[in-house]
Amino acid sequence: xxxxxxxxxxxxxxxxxxxxxxxxxxxxxxxxxxxxxxxxxxxxxxxxxxxxxxxxxxxxxxxxxxxxxxxxxxxxxxxxxxxxxxxxxxxxxxxxxxxxxxxxxxxxxxxxxxxxxxxxxxxxxxxxxxxxxxxxxxxxxxxxxxxxxxxxxxxxxxxxxxxxxxxxxxxxxxxxxxxxxxxxxxxxxxxxxxxxxxxxxxxxxxxxxxxxxxxxxxxxxxxxxxxxxxxxxxxxxxxxxxxxxxxxxxxxxxxxxxxxxxxxxxxxxxxxxxxxxxxxxxxxxxxxxxxxxxxxxxxxxxxxxxxxxxxxxxxxxxxxxxxxxxxxxxxxxxxxxxxxxxxxxxxxxxxxxxxxxxxxxxxxxxxxxxxxxxxxxxxxxx
Numbered sequence: 001x002x003x004x005x006x007x008x009x010x011x012x013x014x015x016x017x018x019x020x021x022x023x024x025x026x027x028x029x030x031x032x033x034x035x036x037x038x039x040x041x042x043x044x045x046x047x048x049x050x051x052x053x054x055x056x057x058x059x060x061x062x063x064x065x066x067x068x069x070x071x072x073x074x075x076x077x078x079x080x081x082x083x084x085x086x087x088x089x090x091x092x093x094x095x096x097x098x099x100x101x102x103x104x105x106x107x108x109x110x111x112x113x114x115x116x117x118x119x120x121x122x123x124x125x126x127x128x129x130x131x132x133x134x135x136x137x138x139x140x141x142x143x144x145x146x147x148x149x150x151x152x153x154x155x156x157x158x159x160x161x162x163x164x165x166x167x168x169x170x171x172x173x174x175x176x177x178x179x180x181x182x183x184x185x186x187x188x189x190x191x192x193x194x195x196x197x198x199x200x201x202x203x204x205x206x207x208x209x210x211x212x213x214x215x216x217x218x219x220x221x222x223x224x225x226x227x228x229x230x231x232x233x234x235x236x237x238x239x240x241x242x243x244x245x246x247x248x249x250x251x252x253x254x255x256x257x258x259x260x261x262x263x264x265x266x267x268x269x270x271x272x273x274x275x276x277x278x279x280x281x282x283x284x285x286x287x288x289x290x291x292x293x294x295x296x297x298x299x300x301x302x303x304x305x306x307x308x309x310x311x312x313x314x315x316x317x318x319x320x321x322x323x324x325x326x327x328x329x330x331x332x333x334x335x336x337x338x339x340x341x342x343x344x345x346x347x348x349x350x351x352x353x354x355x356x357x358x359x360x361x362x363x364x365x366x367x368x369x370x371x372x373x374x375x376x377x378x379x380x381x382x
Contacts, residue, residue, distance in 0.1 A: 021044070072243075329370075
């Protein structure tokens with residue numbers, strides 16, 4: 001169903017609030033001495049992928065769509081409250097509910113209930129995600145500090161192991177221990193998670209030929225694409241598949257930056273034929289990197305990830321086409337946010353590209369809401 005103009009504007013404002021998670025550092029690293037630790041958005045990105053991937057082999061009758069929703073929603077209150085703890089849980093809930101008030105009722109209910117499933121652990125999906133949350137934090141700790149003797153790491157290891165009840169997650173946790181503490185390597189999911197962890201610090205170097213610098217990492221933006229998918233997804237499409245596509249679409253950036261491709265596409269206006277040639281060349285290059293990231297995974301899993309990525313890159317399915325268009329719209333939103341403080345940014349070529357990439361009515365409405373908010377509807381700037 002096409003969103004009304006008012007609904008779209010309200011969803012845009014919600015996404016702008018959620019964008020703050022790209023700058024909020026996780027409180028768990030406060031006072032740790034770690035330089036430039038991960039953001040809440042970066043953590044939620046990898047945790048969402050880990051929850052989905054680990055759930056597929058757990059054989060615990062889990063709903064994958066719920067798993068991803070709970071993972072995306074579990075830390076959203078950090079946007080709206082200064083401190084989140086068990087003692088202030090009621091305050092957290094109130095602040096979070098206030099933030100959702102402008103969303104359409106079905107979205108408000110869906111996002112809030114997903115958050116509560118994590119907080120209350122009152123569903124098998126909520127319990128599973130809460131365990132993955134602890135495991136992802138432990139994995140990130142080892143990536144920061146290594147497996148050298150450390151009291152804090154030992155205490156955390158004991159705490160995390162004691163909190164895990166899922167047999168599959170216990171096995172996976174043991175795999176982490178063996179990899180880091182016993183130097184015993186077993187290929188599979190852990191390799192994949194370590195590879196996508198690189199996206200937490202993969203900064204995009206350039207947006208246009210004007211060399212616009214940005215701060216958010218690929219992991220930040222992938223989290224935001226998944227959130228935009230949630231709030232804009234047409235009911236007729238498969239939301240679970242769109243979540244997966246949105247989360248993995250940019251994993252190839254773990255090995256290549258975005259700069260080279262953007263410099264080819266955005267300095268000037270290209271013909272449709274030229275763009276097609278550039279995309280085919282870019283496709284082959286990035287698909288090879290997707291396969292490289294999955295090189296230690298099973299063939300079936302690798303094929304699934306490559307297939308999901310290709311659906312979006314080539315717009316092969318309705319779901320892939322929608323996420324591809326939403327990806328470009330979110331790129332425009334990022335650019336407009338920076339344009340507020342730097343009016344030298346040349347928007348014309350970007351807006352022209354949007355007319356080439358986007359024709360879905362929902363995404364076009366989203367773009368129009370952006371133009372109204374940032375440009376007061378003055379499209380003559382283009």
